[in-house]
Amino acid sequence: GESVGLHxxxxxxxxxxxxIINCAYSNSASDYFIWYKQESGKGPQFxxxxxxxxxxRQGQRxxxxxxxxxxxxxxxIAATQPGDSAVYFCAEKVGFGNEKLTFGTxxxxxxxx
Amino acid sequence: DTEVTQTPKHLVMGMTNKKSLKxxxxxxxxxxxxxxxxxxxxxxLMFVYSYEKLSINESVPSRFSPECPNSSLLNLHLHALxxxxxxxxxxxxxxxxxxxxxxxxxxxxxxxx
Numbered sequence: 001g002e003s004v005g006l007h008x009x010x011x012x013x014x015x016x017x018x019x020i021i022n023c024a025y026s027n028s029a030s031d032y033f034i035w036y037k038q039e040s041g042k043g044p045q046f047x048x049x050x051x052x053x054x055x056x057r058q059g060q061r062x063x064x065x066x067x068x069x070x071x072x073x074x075x076x077i078a079a080t081q082p083g084d085s086a087v088y089f090c091a092e093k094v095g096f097g098n099e100k101l102t103f104g105t106x107x108x109x110x111x112x113x
Numbered sequence: 114d115t116e117v118t119q120t121p122k123h124l125v126m127g128m129t130n131k132k133s134l135k136x137x138x139x140x141x142x143x144x145x146x147x148x149x150x151x152x153x154x155x156x157x158l159m160f161v162y163s164y165e166k167l168s169i170n171e172s173v174p175s176r177f178s179p180e181c182p183n184s185s186l187l188n189l190h191l192h193a194l195x196x197x198x199x200x201x202x203x204x205x206x207x208x209x210x211x212x213x214x215x216x217x218x219x220x221x222x223x224x225x226x
Contacts, residue, residue, distance in 0.1 A: 104155060
C-alpha cells in the first residue's frame with residue numbers, strides 16, 4: 001500500500017450506510033491480497049481475500065474489488081454496524097511459496113450511531 | 114480451533130533484562146511469523162518460519178532471537194533491548210501455499226524502560 005505519512009487515513013460513516021475503504025498497492029507482481037480488521041488492543045482479524053485472477057469476491061456484508069490496471073483494491077462493507085469500527089489494512093503477497101505479506105498504511109473506520 | 118495464543122499479554126522490561134515471548138497454534142499450520150507493530154502503523158514482518166526452519170529474517174537486530182521448537186510453538190527471545198523497541202509484537206500462522214491467509218494472535222504489548 002502507499003504511504004500517507006504519519007497520519008492514519010480516517011473514514012466516518014453513519015450506522016446503516018455502506019462504506020468503501022480503498023487501498024493502492026505498489027507491486028504489479030502481487031497476486032494475492034487480503035483485508036484485515038484490527039480493533040483496539042487486538043491482533044488483525046482476517047476478513048476476506050482475493051487472488052489476482054479475480055476482480056470481485058463477496059463475503060458476508062463485505063465485497064472486495066480488485067483493479068489490476070490501476071493497482072487498486074477496495075473493501076465495501078454493507079449496512080455498517082458499530083462493531084465495524086476498527087482500523088482496516090490491505091495486504092499483498094507476491095508469488096507461490098513466498099510467505100511475505102506487505103501491509104498497507106491502514107484506514108480507521110468510525111461508525112457514527 | 115482457529116486461535117493463535119500469545120503470552121504474556123503485557124511485558125515491561127529493562128534494557129539489561131532477558132525475556133521471551135511465546136506463541137502457540139493448533140491449526141496444523143506449518144508457517145509461523147513474528148511481526149512488530151508501532152502505534153498507528155501497519156504490522157512489519159520480522160521473521161518467518163516454514164516447516165520449523167527460519168526462512169525469512171527481515172534484517173532484524175540480533176537482540177531479537179526467534180526460535181521454533183516444534184510446529185505449534187514459536188518463541189521470540191529478547192535481550193538488551195532499546196526503548197524504541199517498545200511496540201506490539203504479533204505472532205501469526207498460516208498454511209503454506211494455496212491458502213496463505215495468516216491468522217494473528219492478540220499480541221504482546223512490550224514496554225522497554
